[in-house]
Amino acid sequence: MKKKAAYTLAVVGATGAVGTEMLSILRERKFPVDRVVPLASSKSAGSGTSFGDDNLTVKLLTKESFADIDIALFSAGSEVSKEYAPVAAKAGAVVIDNSSAWRMDKEVPLVVPEVNPQDIAKHRGIIANPNCSTIQMVVALQPLHAKARITRIVVSTYQSVSGTGKNAMDELAEQCRALLSFGEVKTEVYPNQIAFNCLPHIDEFLPSGYTKEEMKMVNETRKIMGDESIRVSPTTVRVPVFVCHAESVNIEMEDKLTAEEARSILSKAPGIQVHDDPGQGMYPLQLDVVGTDAVYVGRIREDDTIANGLNLWIVADNLRKGAALNAIQIAEELIKE
C-alpha cells in the first residue's frame, strides 16, 4: 500500500457488534486515519455512530461507496462481502474481510499477524480475517508448532453469544431475566434456549455431522499455519457467556515439550499472556479477558496418554482479537509495507 500520513477507511457493517469494536480500536490504537466512512444496509443507514469525539452518520452501502477509500473493513456477513468486496477492491481499496466468504479462496491471504504476516503481501485487493475460534487457537499454537511441530489437535470450544451478534447478547439477557422472574422464555436467535444451557451447534450442519464452524477450525488452521498436514478434530459449543471464547485444546507434537517448556515458549511469544498458576487460582477466565487484546493461555499440562502431548485452556475476546482487533492489526501491517 502506498505510504501516506493518514488513510481513508470504510467500515462496512459499522453498527454491528464487530463494526462498533473496529471503530473504537482504530481510535484506541491511534491508527493514522484521515477519514472514516461508516457504511451499513438500509436498516441502519442514517443512524448515528461515533469515532472518538466525532459523531458520524452511517451511510448506505452502495457500489459507489468506495471511491477514494484506502482500506475497507468489512463485517456485515458473507453475502455482503461476496457482493461488495470485489467492488471495493476494484475501486482501489484493500478489503479486510471479517466474513467467511473469501477465507478459503486460494487468491486471498488469510492472516493472523502473529502467525503469518508474510502472507499479507500476496493480496490482490482482499485479505480475509479468520474465524474467531481459529484466531485465538493459532496464536497460542504457532509458537509450539514452530518448536515441536504439532501433528494433531483435538479442540472443544466454549463460545460466547457475542460471536452471533448483539441480538444474541440481548436474547441471553432477556431469557435469564424471564427465567428468574417466572416470565416467558422466547427463542428467536438460537433454535434452543441459550440461558443456562450449552448448545453443541454453531453455524450449519454438514452431511458429515460436523458444523461449518467446526470445519472452519480445520481448514483455516491449516491455511494460516501453512501446514496442510496438521489434523484438527473439533467440537464447537455455544455457552451462556456474553463475551470471550474459551477453548480446551489437546495437542500431539512430533517432539516432546514439557509443560514448563511450553510456558516458557508461550511467555515470549507475541500476543500471548500466560496465566498459569492454578495453585494460586490463576487460569484464564472469559470474564477477566473481556476488553483485552491478548490471547490468554493457562492450565498447561503434559498429556501422558500420548508420547508428546499437551493440554491447554485458551481464552480471548472474540470481538477484539477474534475479529475487530485482528482486522485492525492486519491494516497496521498493510500500511507498514
Added chain:
Amino acid sequence: MKKKAAYTLAVVGATGAVGTEMLSILRERKFPVDRVVPLASSKSAGSGTSFGDDNLTVKLLTKESFADIDIALFSAGSEVSKEYAPVAAKAGAVVIDNSSAWRMDKEVPLVVPEVNPQDIAKHRGIIANPNCSTIQMVVALQPLHAKARITRIVVSTYQSVSGTGKNAMDELAEQCRALLSFGEVKTEVYPNQIAFNCLPHIDEFLPSGYTKEEMKMVNETRKIMGDESIRVSPTTVRVPVFVCHAESVNIEMEDKLTAEEARSILSKAPGIQVHDDPGQGMYPLQLDVVGTDAVYVGRIREDDTIANGLNLWIVADNLRKGAALNAIQIAEELIKE
C-alpha cells in the same frame, strides 16, 4: 443381601441436592422400602423432609444410627463417609457411598450397573458410586469399548453447578439476578463468578496441574471399565448451567466403527438414548435432559484425524444418573442377588 419383602434404608445427607433426589427416586422406582431414616449433621437434623406422602424428621447422624439398617445411602461428603461408612458396614448395613472416599479402595467395588454389575457381589460392606462426570461417560463408552476396544479418550466437560450443591445453584441464580439489575455480585461458593463465565477448575489442583475431578475421570473410568490400559486425557470445566453435565468426548479405538455403526450399537445399549439427527435440530441438550434417567448421546461423528476415531456429545442429569439414580440402581442390583 438377604432377600426380604421390604428393606430399611438410611439416607445420610438427606437434605442435600443428591439426598433429596435419592428419596424421590426410591419412591418413583417403587423400591421395596420398609422404612427410610433420613440422617444429617446437626446443621440439618430436626428439619423436615418427605418420602412420598410421609413427612419425616431428619435425625442426627451418630455411630448408633445404623442398627437394623439394610442399606445405607451416603451423600454427605468424603469426611462423613470415611468416618461413618465403616461404622454402618460393621452394624450390618451395606453402604452405597456417593463420595470419593472409597472409590479407589481395592476392597471396594466401584459400580455403574449398566457397565460392571458383576462387581457388586465383591463388596465387603461398602460399594462406591462413581463421580458424576465419569458415570455418564462410561455408560456411553462401554458398548463401543466392547465392540471396538477404546484405547484413548480425550474429554472436555461442561458441568453444571448442581454438582457442587444447592448453595452453588443459589449462587448462580443470585449472581445473574444481581448482574441483570446492576446489583453487587457476591462470590462465596466458587472462587470466581460463575454467572456468564466458565471456570476451568473443578475440585482441587494437584501438582501435575490436573484437578482431582480430572483424575477421577482417569482412574474411575479404568476401574469401572475393568481395563487399566485405557488412557484418559481430561479437562473439566464448570459452566453456568443449573443441572446436567455435558461432555465433548473424542475416542480412539483399536477397530473401526462408523458413525452409523456407533449409533446402532448405542441405540441397543442399556441406559442410553441416542439423540442424533442434527439436520433436524436433534442433539442432546442439558435443559432437555433435566429430570430424566438416560445418558443421551448425539453429535456422533467419525474423526478422520486418526485411524479409528469418533467424536461424541454426551449429556446426563448429574443429580440422577450421575449420583442418586446410579446409587439406587446399585441398591436394586444388590437386592436381586
